[in-house]
Every structure is written in C-alpha cells, then in structure tokens.
Amino acid sequence: MSDTGATPPESGQPQPVPPPPPPPGPPPGAYAYPPVPGYPPPAYPVKPKANGFALTSMILGILGLTIGLCLLFFPVMPILAVVFGYVALGQMRKTGAPGRGYAIAGLVTGYIGIALALLWLIGSIIGTFTSPMPTF
Numbered sequence: 001m002s003d004t005g006a007t008p009p010e011s012g013q014p015q016p017v018p019p020p021p022p023p024p025g026p027p028p029g030a031y032a033y034p035p036v037p038g039y040p041p042p043a044y045p046v047k048p049k050a051n052g053f054a055l056t057s058m059i060l061g062i063l064g065l066t067i068g069l070c071l072l073f074f075p076v077m078p079i080l081a082v083v084f085g086y087v088a089l090g091q092m093r094k095t096g097a098p099g100r101g102y103a104i105a106g107l108v109t110g111y112i113g114i115a116l117a118l119l120w121l122i123g124s125i126i127g128t129f130t131s132p133m134p135t136f
Contacts, residue, residue, distance in 0.1 A: 057106025078113025
C-alpha cells in the first residue's frame with residue numbers, strides 16, 4: 001500500500017470544504033472587452049440602442065393617428081413621421097444600427113395619417129359645397 005501523506009479523517013473532525021466553482025464566463029459569441037483596473041469585466045455585451053429618428057417616426061405616426069384628429073394642424077405629425085422614417089432608414093442602411101421596425105411602423109402610420117387627412121379635406125370640401133345655405 002502506498003502512502004500519499006494524506007491521513008483519513010477521523011470521525012469527529014470537520015471535513016474540509018471544497019472551494020466553489022469559478023463563475024461562468026460570457027456566453028459564446030460575446031464581445032471581449034479589455035479589463036478596466038478596479039472594475040470587473042462585464043458579463044454580457046451591451047445591446048446597441050435603436051435609431052432615434054426611427055423611434056421619433058413611430059411616435060409621431062401613432063400620435064398623428066390618435067390625437068391628430070383633435071388638432072388644427074392634422075397632417076403635420078404624419079408628414080413628419082414619414083420624413084423621419086425615411087431619414088432613419090437611410091441612416092440605418094449606412095451604419096447598420098437597429099430600429100428598422102420602428103422606422104417602418106412610423107412610415108405606415110404616417111401614410112395612414114396622411115390618407116386620413118386627405119379624406120378629411122375632401123369630405124370638408126364636398127360638405128361645404130353640398131350643404132344647404134342658411135337663409136336669414
């Protein structure tokens with residue numbers, strides 16, 4: 001029998017606790033950041049933010065459909081939504097930033113708002129000329 005120098009623990013003595021396993025590393029495909037002195041490295045990569053013009057386009061398109069009917073300048077918000085949507089798509093094509101869905105939602109709601117504004121204008125014109133004139 002070979003002696004390795006370790007003695008079996010006697011009953012009554014505490015057993016040594018093994019050290020905890022090391023924390024898991026970043027998931028596969030994560031970005032590797034250089035360590036900053038005094039701070040632990042980030043566990044996961046930071047998600048890039050969506051394009052601001054795309055988000056603005058979507059917000060203006062939704063506002064143009066919901067509260068635009070109550071405002072005097074009804075087609076202004078949908079027109080701005082379409083302009084911001086195209087600007088955002090152009091920027092995202094160059095930079096590859098996320099937010100394409102926001103820009104498309106802004107374009108769709110903007111075009112619907114413009115169509116509603118045109119229908120409102122046509123209805124107002126037709127209603128003006130076809131309504132009977134009051135007699136005093």
